[in-house]
Amino acid sequence: MAVQPSRWRWAAYNGGAAAVGHGLLWGVSGDPMAGAVLMADINLSLVPVATFTLTCTAAWAGWKAGRLLRWLPGLTGLAVRPVAAAGGALWGQGAGPLITDFMAWSAPWSALLAPLAVAGAFGAVCWLYLERHAAGWAHPLRWASRIPLATVTVSSLLYAPGALL
Template sequence: MSAPTVGAAKARKKRKKKHGKAAAAVQVAVQPSRWRWLAYNGGAAAVGHCLLWGVAGDPMAGATVMADINLSLVPVATFTLTCTAAYAGWKAGGVLRGLPGLAGLAARPAGALGAAFWGQGTGHLVTEFMSWSAPWSALLAPLAVAGAVGSVCWLYLERHSAGWTAPLRWAARIPLATVVLSSLLYAPGALL
């Protein structure tokens, strides 16, 4: 063998040794963080679940609330559509805000009210959609409800808690962890 080939083979052997040691170090370093993550989120979920249990007097309180929401899915969906339409109407009214006089002042509230009135009349549309998409709409409803509630918890608490101290960040995690735990405990059995 020539000298460059022997040198290249030795370099490859050294890289393999370094890579093996680095992989072992990474594996050891990742393991405790998983336990820390589980303790952090599990503790938050346990505290939230115990708070719900204490307030409602029922150990399955969060699961019962999730089941009630899924059983009254048409009114919940109508309420959600009404709020979303009102927000969209408010934003759309902002385009006409530059009109002179009272028309400019009333553009946003009028847009929000008009869209909210439209949203109130969508109950029959939701009912028709659910009957058209059955059984999938009933099977996916728990996922949609838990996802929506979890998104609201993340949007208003989790996202803003990044710069807080560790105990406050943990306290801000309690609602989201409780929603996830309640959804896992519910696991659409209450509808069956």
């Protein structure tokens, strides 16, 4: 069965973007396997990375939840969002022991899936803030905006298993 030309075009588009991204990483770091070192470092410091992520997420959620009470009169209405964000951040900072216990309970799966979860989250951010907005751009700019997402996707396939060895 022959491969349709549109699939070849898709593979060349995404493969070219990934190749440029890897070339840039290689040029900046001087190491063709720079992604594997980064994945290994993230895997070794999983609890602090997860605590930081949870802290940022809880602060953002507190900021959004504080919006519900902005109708309060005076200074209270103005202070509710920053106070809720600070409270969420403080809660997130205290979650380190909970994350450690969860990692111990779910071992070895938490350590095996962590590099892919980190790459998936970074890929989602690339898509949400860059790729999605590039839909109406000119073709070369759309292709350039694909470089981070394609690089993260291919890197996760290449480097995530190596980070665990």
